[in-house]
Amino acid sequence: MSAGISLAVLLLVLGSSIAVAAGMLLTGLVLNQVYSPMPLTRMMGELAWSTTSNFILTAIPFYIMFGEILLRSGIAERMYNAMVQWLSWLPGGLMHSNIGSCAMFGSVSGSSVATAATIGVVAIGEIQKHKYNERLFLGTLAAGGTLGILIPPSINMIIYGVMTDTSVPKLYLAGFLPGLVLTLLFSLTVLIACLWRPRWGGEKVSTTWAERWRTLPDLLPPLVLLLIVVGAIFLGLATATESAAVGIMGALAMTAWRGRLTLGMLREVCEGTVRTTAMIVAILIGAFFLNVVIQTIGLTQQLGKLIKTHELTPAQVLTAVIVLYIVLGTFMEELSMMISTIPITTPLIIQAGYDPVWFGILLVLLIQTAMVTPPFGINIFVIHGIRARGTLSDVEVGASPFVVALLVMIALICAFPDIAMWLPRAVG
Amino acid sequence: MRRLQSIAAGVSRAGALVGGAMLLAAAVTICIDIFLRYAFARTVGGADELAGYALAIAGAWGLSMALLSRSHIRIDTVYVRVKSRAVRAALDVLSVAAFAVFAALVAWHGWGVLRLSYESGSRSQSALETPLAIPQAVWLAGLAFFVAVALLLLARALVAWARGDLDGLFRLIGSKSATVEAKEEIAAVEQALEKR
Numbered sequence: 001m002s003a004g005i006s007l008a009v010l011l012l013v014l015g016s017s018i019a020v021a022a023g024m025l026l027t028g029l030v031l032n033q034v035y036s037p038m039p040l041t042r043m044m045g046e047l048a049w050s051t052t053s054n055f056i057l058t059a060i061p062f063y064i065m066f067g068e069i070l071l072r073s074g075i076a077e078r079m080y081n082a083m084v085q086w087l088s089w090l091p092g093g094l095m096h097s098n099i100g101s102c103a104m105f106g107s108v109s110g111s112s113v114a115t116a117a118t119i120g121v122v123a124i125g126e127i128q129k130h131k132y133n134e135r136l137f138l139g140t141l142a143a144g145g146t147l148g149i150l151i152p153p154s155i156n157m158i159i160y161g162v163m164t165d166t167s168v169p170k171l172y173l174a175g176f177l178p179g180l181v182l183t184l185l186f187s188l189t190v191l192i193a194c195l196w197r198p199r200w201g202g203e204k205v206s207t208t209w210a211e212r213w214r215t216l217p218d219l220l221p222p223l224v225l226l227l228i229v230v231g232a233i234f235l236g237l238a239t240a241t242e243s244a245a246v247g248i249m250g251a252l253a254m255t256a257w258r259g260r261l262t263l264g265m266l267r268e269v270c271e272g273t274v275r276t277t278a279m280i281v282a283i284l285i286g287a288f289f290l291n292v293v294i295q296t297i298g299l300t301q302q303l304g305k306l307i308k309t310h311e312l313t314p315a316q317v318l319t320a321v322i323v324l325y326i327v328l329g330t331f332m333e334e335l336s337m338m339i340s341t342i343p344i345t346t347p348l349i350i351q352a353g354y355d356p357v358w359f360g361i362l363l364v365l366l367i368q369t370a371m372v373t374p375p376f377g378i379n380i381f382v383i384h385g386i387r388a389r390g391t392l393s394d395v396e397v398g399a400s401p402f403v404v405a406l407l408v409m410i411a412l413i414c415a416f417p418d419i420a421m422w423l424p425r426a427v428g
Numbered sequence: 429m430r431r432l433q434s435i436a437a438g439v440s441r442a443g444a445l446v447g448g449a450m451l452l453a454a455a456v457t458i459c460i461d462i463f464l465r466y467a468f469a470r471t472v473g474g475a476d477e478l479a480g481y482a483l484a485i486a487g488a489w490g491l492s493m494a495l496l497s498r499s500h501i502r503i504d505t506v507y508v509r510v511k512s513r514a515v516r517a518a519l520d521v522l523s524v525a526a527f528a529v530f531a532a533l534v535a536w537h538g539w540g541v542l543r544l545s546y547e548s549g550s551r552s553q554s555a556l557e558t559p560l561a562i563p564q565a566v567w568l569a570g571l572a573f574f575v576a577v578a579l580l581l582l583a584r585a586l587v588a589w590a591r592g593d594l595d596g597l598f599r600l601i602g603s604k605s606a607t608v609e610a611k612e613e614i615a616a617v618e619q620a621l622e623k624r
Contacts, residue, residue: 021530023526026526045541052483052567061451062455065451071617120614121614245455275490277451277486278489281488283501381609
């Protein structure tokens with residue numbers, strides 16, 4: 001009974017457009033008042049301090065800062081141009097370069113919005129130049145951008161890892177192969193669409209091998225950063241936070257090398273980092289409090305009992321959770337959706353016998369889907385904003401084939417969990 | 429009150445800058461630590477601890493800047509479908525009031541944490557043995573400032589409401605639509621990419 005009421009209270013509070021952080025804290029207060037004799041509010045101070053001074057979470061501002069520096073380093077444009085040289089011979093041309101660039105930028109960036117915005121700004125001018133089908137082109141950018149949180153590093157995986165006590169390096173390892181498979185699926189989607197309707201693929205971009213070899217070194221900076229940031233974690237040389245710190249230094253060095261390191265640039269980086277960080281910190285404080293309340297009043301056990309009395313099989317529980325996320329994902333902001341539901345869904349899934357690392361990857365895929373499904377899909381808004389004309393539904397329609405690709409990926413990872421689990425197991 | 433707000437904006441910007449600089453310094457310290465670990469097989473220790481303090485402090489001081497720039501996330505699925513401007517204004521006031529309660533509660537209980545650390549003289553369990561009261565005091569100052577900013581915004585919004593100046597109210601505390609937010613993100617990216 002209390003489970004349903006709790007969820008209703010939470011949705012009502014959040015639906016009334018109260019800031020998510022405050023909404024979760026207030027929901028926690030209400031539930032505490034109604035269901036628990038112990039006043040848990042006293043823990044709030046300790047919780048706020050210990051949460052925000054947590055070393056693992058320090059990785060979050062570091063990755064945000066890393067992204068802010070990368071953006072200003074000039075790496076993205078050069079990388080995109082090189083990708084154009086190497087990938088545009090495929091049917092669908094530049095659209096493959098879009099996806100490839102997103103995957104590569106996503107492998108150094110921990111955020112989907114940043115990935116979509118960066119590659120989007122660089123690529124959008126090409127639609128007119130080469131007469132592409134505009135909708136599909138926009139779709140590749142919106143969908144490709146979501147790869148930012150699946151291919152490590154990933155801010156969402158760090159939050160999931162800290163909230164559920166799951167190893168972040170393992171999550172990173174687990175995200176790697178699905179990231180690769182999904183990139184190929186996205187490219188395959190473009191390929192199929194352009195074989196079916198060749199006109200969508202735009203005019204061929206002419207390249208020469210000389211030009212290809214000349215631009216190849218431009219792919220190096222992101223590769224080097226990828227090796228530093230992700231390689232160090234995989235080899236066990238550094239923790240996620242440490243490697244993010246090294247990444248910041250690497251990105252700063254590259255920015256300086258391109259002559260773009262200035263005091264004004266550093267000031268922008270600091271301000272941008274702190275604004276985004278504070279927004280996440282606020283939600284985390286609210287969520288951790290709600291989490292404690294939920295555990296104390298035994299909400300998860302109740303849900304567990306409910307599942308037992310209805311004799312639900314693990315597969316049914318999983319299906320229910322997936323459907324819940326797809327529904328919530330259409331209208332809820334993605335980050336708050338993830339943080340406010342993890343305390344309820346993850347214990348259920350683990351009780352049902354699924355691996356928390358595997359579920360972390362599934363959850364990221366569901367969040368990616370949410371980012372490109374209307375009415376609220378943040379990447380759709382970003383790409384629409386960059387285009388600055390036409391209607392929102394152009395992007396929505398263009399992204400829909402990739403939503404199908406994402407759903408295929410979700411089905412794949414449910415049918416073959418090893419796509420995610422093989423690498424973490426092999427590395428041990 | 430407008431003057432007060434521009435002062436508040438200045439202070440929160442400065443707070444954010446210092447917080448960001450602390451994070452950057454923490455990253456540098458960690459790198460030095462890693463370098464020493466692998467080059468000379470020794471550690472200075474404490475870099476991770478300092479990074480934690482940097483996050484707590486930058487986060488606390490950043491809260492007010494995020495509030496002033498209306499960057500805190502709100503689920504506006506219902507909000508944007510409400511036609512009545514008066515109802516929207518009421519929702520905005522409700523949201524900022526809820527934030528004031530949030531800030532006050534966290535700051536009040538944060539004060540308890542600081543007092544306890546100070547009275548018991550507790551130190552971190554590490555090589556640094558930092559007296560916890562020091563980073564916690566800076567952290568709490570950020571939270572206290574956040575309370576002040578939230579209350580200031582609430583007061584200004586109520587005044588605007590009483591005068592019937594709904595546009596003014598929306599400018600202060602209205603929910604930024606996702607499109608506006610996306611536009612700001614893009615503007616930042618474009619600015620960053622064009623600076624060469």
